[in-house]
Structures are given as structure tokens and as C-alpha cells.
Amino acid sequence: MFIRFNKAYEYIPYYCDVKNSLLTIALLLFFVPSRGQTSGIDSVYKLGKSEKNIRKKLLLFNESIAYGWYYGDYDKAIRYGKESLKLAHKYKQDSIASLMDNNIGIAYDYKGDYSQALSHFYRALRVAERIKDRDNEAYILSNIGLIYNNEKLYEKALEYHQKSLKIRREINHKKGISASINNLAIVFMDQKQYEKAIHYYNQSVAIDLELKDSIGLADDYNNLGVCYQNKKDFGKSEYYHLKSLEIKQKLKQNLGIATSKLNLGVVALKQGQLAKAGNYLSEAETLAQKLGTKEILKSVYQSLSDLGYEKKDFEMAYDYLVKFREIEKELDNEENIRKQTQEEMNYTFDKERETQRLNQLATALENKKKQEQALIINWAIAIVGMLILGFSFVLYRRWNEVKKQKLIIEEKNRQVEEKNHEILDSINYAKRIQTAILPSNQLRERVLPEHFVLYEPKDIVAGDFYWLEETKDSIIFAVADCTGHGVPGAMMSVICHNALNRSVKEFGLRDPGLILDKTREFIVDELSKEEEDIEISDGMDISLCTWNKDTNEITWAGANNPLWIWKKESQDIMEIKPNKQPIGKHFDMKPFTTHSVELQKGDRIYLITDGYADQFGGPESKKFKAKNLKNLLVQISNEKINQQIEILRSTFFKWKGDLEQIDDVCIMGIEIN
Template sequence: MSNFNVLKDQLELVNNNPDALYNFYSLFGKKMPLLNFEERKKLLHLASITFKNIPGFESFQTFSEGAMYTFSSEYTKAIDKLLSAIEMFSEQGDKVIVGAAHCLLNICYKSLGQFEKAQISIQKSLEILEKTEKENEFHHFLNNAYYQAGEMNGILEKYEIAIHYFQKGLKLNLENQLMKARMLNGLGCIYLKTSDLPLAFDYLNRSLELTEPGGFMLESKIYADLGDYYLKNNNIDKALEFQKKSLKIRTENNFWSAAITCYIQLSGIYFKQDNLKDALHYGNLAVDKSKELNLIPKLFEAHKLLSVIYERTGDFALELKHLKNYHKYKEEVHNQEITRKIEQLNSKHELEIMNQHKEIFRLRNVELKSVIDELNESFRYARRIQQAILPPNHLFKKYLPQSFILYKPKDIVAGDFYWMEPISIVHSDINQTKTGFGTMNPETTPVLFAAADCTGHGVPGAMVSVVCFNALNRSIREFNLSSPGEILDKITDLIIEQFEKSDDEVKDGMDIALCRLQGNKLQYAGANNSLWIISKEDESLTNAFKITEIKADKQPVGKHVQRKPFKNHEIELQKDDTIYLLSDGFADQFGGVKGKKFMIKQLKEILLSIQDKSLEDQKGYLDSVFESWKGNLEQVDDVCIIGVKI
């Protein structure tokens, strides 16, 4: 006979008997995990009709409705019912059901991210239920309390305490197969978190073997946990299989909070496969359902995942939107969690054994780590902004098809940058120009391009680079300049003008190599960064090359004591000549056997030795040489090298 029919038959035998009321609601609580939502709802409706004239009906019905809403993820309704039930049973002096209600409240508060309230609830539940006699019909809620305490400490990464509670639950349930299976599942999850995968797999399988027919709530959880296990073992197909089996059970039975976890897991798995369409599908399902149920912890997980997915797609607007929401919801959860953890130190339950001073020190480190993580998230988005203003590779290749860019920032954001702007002449005067990436012919269009090194690196360098990048664009688009020397003069004026607005003296600026190329006609101007041209030394020799250095002016773009106009060099290049623009980061890198600088001389020799390689192969080779030279030493500066072949 099904669990539903067992409970239904018991209702039909009732004849205004108070004991029958107590027995029914007790059995309903035990069988609830084995019933689907509609069965629970129908049985409580029948109970409301059957018991309405029996004293105590309202309090038991309210408590049972609270339990029903808890397991259907309707946590706001559940909290309302459970708090009312606590008030009713407290007045009646029935502490046992008060303890059971607190156990269910822990689930609700935990799912909503209200961890302080969740911890208070589970402590109250344990304090009451551990004093309850085993003969009491509601003593079985102590099983749930041990399980929830274990799960709570697992979330807090208190793995030894979590294992302690799950093992207490096992000892209490030597004969109860279903509860034994739950505790084994709990232990399996802890070992998943500690990456003891063989032990985790053993516990999860033992749990699945003990799951009773109809125990679909636990079954769905074990499937999801096995999916996590297979993902950690890089068995993607198995991970998908078990997550989908879990999701099917959860959606069919309205276990929406658990289903959202499956959505998030599936989104992450598809992202790992680079299946961005399905990753976005499940990620958006997670956000939508979490919003509907106001599940804050699930929301910040889902928003974080979507921000990473949209970063991969290149949709920076949506990446920013989800990143902001991630920070918003994470802050809510984090503040509650830190408060709750400090409150936990003063609790009078089993956690009193913790060393309070040591724990408070650890919590301060947790807060510090959180701040660092937040900063890194901000830097990561700043990097996306900086990358967005750099010319895209495909456009660089469109106007300079035989070229490469080796760009290696020292930090998340950089002071070095590269720049390009095609121009078209509309008057005989060379300085009257139109710029942009419209429909100009790449083969005949004059192209300006540069490798720049701004003062500093990291965040300060990146901030200066934005000012300098903007000044470059203004000199072309606003002041209609196209001669490299005149452009450097103008951006010097613009940068000085910008920084003179500050009350403090700002001497920041940049070193730069700026070129204008049309066909084989090259113009160049440099601020501390020279131009290198590699050409064949003798046309009759296949691999004989020479390097010519066009010296830069010994002054930066920016404030300088003896400033003078930048010299504009005009060079006629030959076919197969290669020009190189670079910052000083490569040559200044420490490394090698003796930990010395790479130096300009050695870099020139490397470039001369790789002229038989394609531009892309040169880039790869230079990158390999740099990493090999650097070894385990820290990168000292940003690196930017541009190579263009005629």
C-alpha cells in the first residue's frame, strides 16, 4: 500500500479521537519526504475536514502546513505557519513540537540566506529535541535536527563538526533505513567538499542503496551529489546524466529550491563544455526561479555564473549587469554570515568547545579575504573595460594583415597599451583627415598605430593609460592631425592640460613609438621608445638580416624640463622589411640562470634570428622565450611588442 493510502485510511478510521489526531500528524511528519506535493496538500485538506472539531487541531494543522511549505520551497509561507505553530504549542506547553518547528525554520532561513536566524533555530531545536524521550512520536525530528546541523556546519566549512553530527545521526538510526541513508548522504557531501572522492563515492552509493522506494526527495539529492562527484572527476557525460535525473525528480515534485541547484550545476557543466547556449538557458532559469522564491544565496551564485558566461560571449553590458547583481546579493549573504558566525561563538551548545579568540581572528581573515576577492572582481571588470578600448585583433589584421601584437600585462590591468586608427585624406593638406573604421580600402588607407608605455603599471598605470589613450584619439578625431610628430606634440599639450587641473603636481605621462604607414611609406615619431627596422642585408643572401634603429626623442609625452617638438621621421621601406615597436618590459625582465635583465642587445639578436618565421610564429616564439627567461621570478613590468611586415 502506498504511503498516501496508509495516511488516507488512517483518516477514514478516525471518530473524533484526540489520540488519532496526534497519531495522524506524527505519521504525516514521518512520511512527508515520501509524498509528493499534491499528496501532502490533499491529505492536509482531508485532515482539516476530519479533525476540525477536535481540540488541538489548529496547532497541528498549522505546523503540518508549515512543514509542507518548507518542502515545496515556499519559505515565506512556511515561516509564517511555523512561527504561528511555535506560539500555539508554547502556550500549550508542548516543547517537542516547538523543537520540531525550529528544525524546519532552520531549513527556511538557511535557504533564504538568513544564516544568523538559521543557526539560532537549529540550536534551539537541538536543545529541545535532545532532551525528548524516545517514545515521543515527534522524537524522530531529532534525526532531521542532526542532519541540518551537519549540513549547516558543512556550509561553514566546519567539516569535523559536520561529520560529528552526521555520525550522531547514524547511531540514532541503526534500524531506520531512510534516515540512515540521509546521514550517509550527508557524510558523502562532506567528503566531496574535502575532495576525498573515493570516500565520497562510497558513502553516496551506500546511501542510494538504502533509499526506500518512493524516497524520491533523498534520491534526487543523491543523484545531484553523484553528478557533482563525476564533475570533479571530469566525467562530464556522467555529471550531466545524474544532474538531469535529479532535476527531473525535483521539478516533477515541486522541490524548487533543490531544482535551482541543479540549474546552476547544469549551467556550469555546459559552460565547461563551451556550450554557451545551454549554459545561459540554465543560468537564466536559476535566476528567474530564485527571484520568484527570493532565494538570495542561489541568486548570487547564479548571477556570478552568468557574468562569467557573458564574459566568454563578449557581451560586456550583460556581464556587468550580472556582476553587479552578484555583488549585491553576495553582500547580503556575507553580512548575515559574518554576524551569525560571531554570534555562534557565544552559543551555549556543543560549539562552546571552540577557541573563541582563534575563531574571531580567523573570521577577521575571512572578512579580509572577502574584501580582497571583491577587489579582484573589480579589477577583473576593469580589465574588461581596458581590453574593450584596445583595437580588436581582427581590425588590426584588416589594416595591417602581416602583423602581431605580444601584449602581457604585469597585473590584471596595465599601463602599456597598443593603439591603431585608419585615416583617409580628404584634402591635399595632410593634416585634414577623416578617421574611423568604415568602408576604407585596407590596402591604400594610411594607418596610424602605436605601442605605448604609461607611467607605472597595474591600477595607476591603467588610469594614466586611459588619459593618454583619449588624448591620442582626440588629436586625430578632434584636431585632425595625422603626422606622428605633430600628434605627439598635441597629446603632450592635452595630457599636461588634463593633469594641471589637479591641486597636486602630476608628472605622469607616457613613452611611445607612433607610426603612420601607407604602402611602403612610413612616418615615425617616438618619445623614449625607438623604432626598429629589420631588412635583408644582401638581397643575394637568404638569411642575412640587419637591424636599423630609428632613435626616439629623449623626452616623454607629458611634463618635461626641456621640452622640444617631436621629430617626425620619414622612411621608405622595402618589401619584406619588418618594423618593431615595443615598450621596455621585455628587455627589463629579470631571469635566466643568473637572474639578470634580458637586455636590448639580446632581444635584437633574438629578432634577427627569427626572420625566417611567420609573424604569428614570431609572436609565439617571443612569448616562449620571455616565459622561459622569467621562470619563477615575478614579471617586473608590462610587455608590449608590435611587429609589422611590409
């Protein structure tokens, strides 16, 4: 009897393709009403009809369809959509036709017509795949996943949501990433994996706070409320539903407002707060009838029937149960998703139990009417009135106490949210600083031959970093892994980066072993504060090369991280072992060994940290391992060096799947030419 919100259906204006015409923009801003006014669909559609340029015309038509479902005018959105589709096909505007099919599918889904929704989604998907519109492809995949989840086909739902998330991560669409994570959480919640669902919802909240996405936050809070409701933690559930409702009311989202009031009514009913439940459910009923949303209306009727039952108002319970069964029958008779999957639709409650309950309510109502007599009713009213008066006084005092406590809690939550914003802003600023110390793309392209750098931090800031310095006679480059990741790792990376710079620039060292010796000396000295009785054993693992530009000789030294060399002649990878000691405090510190490396034209060298090989994933959730990484590099050796990065990245994320990344990843590959 609750409603959760997906985040695949995003209202995305496409004004960007129309902005070349100042007159069009002026008209659009004049005619399009503010959020919440459904007449805007007609204004945008009329504006499209007056446009002469066919592409601009179709984009405005598509905008009107999205406007319609966003503000609850589903029938008009479908009618305008089908008319516009004919024109898009006539002029072979495939990309816009795909957008239109997707928006029409959303309108059908909100109406509860899953068969038509899925038909339009798949048609839109085929076009998006053919024209390689990856953003729209991810959006449609997510919409299909939502349909399958509604039908309890959880494996299919997860499959489509994970496909969508993969694309959105590859194109770095943060708002889409948040939507896909939210939709994965919905699937886990529907499978009663509540802790896992809450973990994913909180990830979505963090992204939406960063993006300042009010619409996304409203959905996040709504879904957290539903999750806590299922866990029977009604206090937290009510808190998150109220936060969601507040945002939706500011945005004038009628569908979202109806949903939040239904959910708040269910929570109040679960807690025995019958008057509050009645108010919320009545408001939800009025709004749902106005919007014509059958799914919400069905849940409202069921909840109002339960409310009547709890109040012993059997006539109310009976009337709403009859309405519930009628609308359920309407939805059952409509074409639905099972025509696509060839399986029977699963219902949200036990029909046999509801039929038995209907008979019991009818019998109770009949018995009550027979037993009612005027004198008994009058006495009952008088007694009940006195009880209500006394109970109301107690409730009023309790309400005042709860109201005061609520204000205190809200203030504390506001302070916590402000502090979280400050912390997140600080970490993002730290990321800018850490990015600034990394070698620029221009420097790498200028001083290095064919190469790539795969750099995938686990968190916003990282403990891994790559380093490059050009001197008069040498090019010195390295890949390093500092102790920890996130903020502690990032702080260590700045210390270690500075120590490397001093060793080369201040002391003029070129020999890799001597550079690591001097770097260790700086780091140990920096982290040892004897006067304060503080001693820190943190440090870094590193793989460092010096390339003499005059002699073309390459020398190397490593601390715990090896050097891999792919020989063109043998088509295999050889490994040079590092010193088994870190750049930092160690029980047996020895000088680092410098190795001379003989290379031929076409040979490749790889500097790596352990994050890639240590990542858990695959069908058995095991580590990827260094051996498999070597095999992968051999398998893709026929690819150009600067094209290997995409294969390595896609393999990593496919292996990881929806598991958490456990460490930072950094790999540098260089081809000798």
C-alpha cells in the first residue's frame, strides 16, 4: 500500500537545439508556464506548430510530450506524441523519434498500461542503439528495468539497471548515475534486502546533494521513507516522507505530492494515528482522482478500507474495499506486461484472503444494522463523546510535546546536513588540489612517446598518483600507491609527491635507486616527530623509471611494486622484481636497487599499483589477480598502446559489477619508439 519513486523518468528540456533563434527563445519563455501548470503542454505544442524549421519543430513537440507526463496530463501527452511521431518518421529524424517513443512510454507507464509502455521503450531502444545515442540508451534501459521490477522480475530488472549504470559511468553522467543507483536500491528493497537498499539510497542522496538536484532528492527521501517503513521504523519513515513532501510541494509535483501523502497516511495508520491517517489519505484520494493515476488510487482505496476497519466503521471499510476491487479489476483487464514476458501477472495481495475479508465485513455490517436501536445509539454517542473529549485532551498534550521534540530534532538534522555539506565541499576542493599536482595531459603528450594512464580513484580523492618530471638530460616517471585511500591517502600523496620533487629538483638525482633512497629519507623525517613522541609508519609503494634522452637508456627501481615489460620479439611479459620494502619507516631499511633495462623498438613497459589486481568481482566475487592482468595485457598486445586503456577500463568495471571498488587503481603504459 505504499509507493516508491524511480528516478529514470527525468524531465529534460531540449531547448539547446533551438537556442540559435532568439525569437523562438523569447516566445518559449513567454508561453511556457511555471511548474505545476499543465496548460504548458498546449503552449509548447502550439509553439512547435508555428516553427518552420522541421528539426526545431520536432524538438518542441517532444518537449510538449515530456511536459505532459511530468505534470500529469498523460492522455494529452500520448495523443500529441503519436501525432508527432508520424512527422518524425516522415522526415527520418530517428534521434528525435527515439526520444518521443521514450516519453510516450513513460506516459503509458504512469497510466498503468505496461504493455504499451514496454512496446514504446523497446522501439526507442533499438533506434538509440543503432544511432549510438548512449545517453538516451542508458535512460531507456533504466525505464525498462523499472517495468520489470514492477512485475517482480527482479533478475531482469537488475540486468537492465546495471546496463544503464555501466553506460552512465562510462560517459560520466552524474545525474544518470544517481538515478541508476536509486533504481538498483528499489530492486533490493522490493526483495527485502533493506540494509543494502539503504546503502545505495544514501549513495544517491550524496550525488544529488552534490548536484543540488531537488527533484532527485525528493525521490531519494521518499524511497528511504518507504524502506524504513518496511523495516517498521516508522519514526524515520515519517521523517523522510515529510522531507520528500516539502520538496515536492515547492516544485508543485502533483503526482509526487499524492504519493507522499499516501505514504504518510500509511505510516500514520501503522502507528494507530487514525485521524492523521484519514487526513493524509483523503488528500491523496482527491489528488489521485484529479490526476487519474489508477495505481495510486488503488493503494489509497485499500488504505482507506483498512482505516475504516480500524475505526470499526464497517460501512466505510466496505465501501472503499468495493472501490478497491473495482479499480483492481480495471487494471487486471487492461493489457499488461505479461503479453511481453508470457507469464501471468503477480498481484500485490492474496485474492482469497481479500474475498474472505469482504464477506466478513458484509456480515458485520448487516448484524450491526439489526442490533442498532435508537436508545442504545444515543447512549453510545454520549459515552463515546465523553471518551473522545478526555482522550483528545491527552492527545493534545502529547502532540505539543512531540511537536517540541520534532523541532529540536529538525534543528539537529539541519546542523548535521550543513556540516556534511561543508565536509563534502572541502573534499571536492582537495580533489582540485590533488588534480593540480598530477602531470598535465600537455606535458605527458609532449615528453612521452605513445602511452596511456589509467587512473580510477576509489573515492573523490586518492592515495594513488602518477608523477612525471623532465630534466635537461632525462625523463623521470613513476606510479605510486600511498598508504590508505580517500582523504588520508590523498594527504600522504601530497607529502610523497613533494619528496620526489625535492629529490630530483633540489638534489639533482637521476638514478632511480638514489631517488628512492632520498625520497624515503624525506618522508621518514617528515612523519617522525620525536619531540612530540609521534612516530608514523605510513609511506608509499612505487615503480620509478629514468629515461636518458641522450643515450636512450632506461633504468628502474621499485618499492614493493614491480616493472612489467612486454617484449615485442617474444610476445610475452617479463617482470623485474622490486625491493621488498616501502618508501617509509621499515624494520630493515636497505638501499634501493637500480636496474638497467634493455629495450627494443616496439617493446612496452607497464608501471602498476595493486588496486586493479586486488579488485573483487566476477561470478564468484574473487580477486582479479596479477596473473590475469598480465594475460589481459598479452591478449590486447596487438592493440595500439593508447587504445589499451579503454579495454582495461571496461574489463575492470565489468569484473567489479555492482561490488564496491576496494582500492585506487593506477596503471601507466609506455611504448618504446
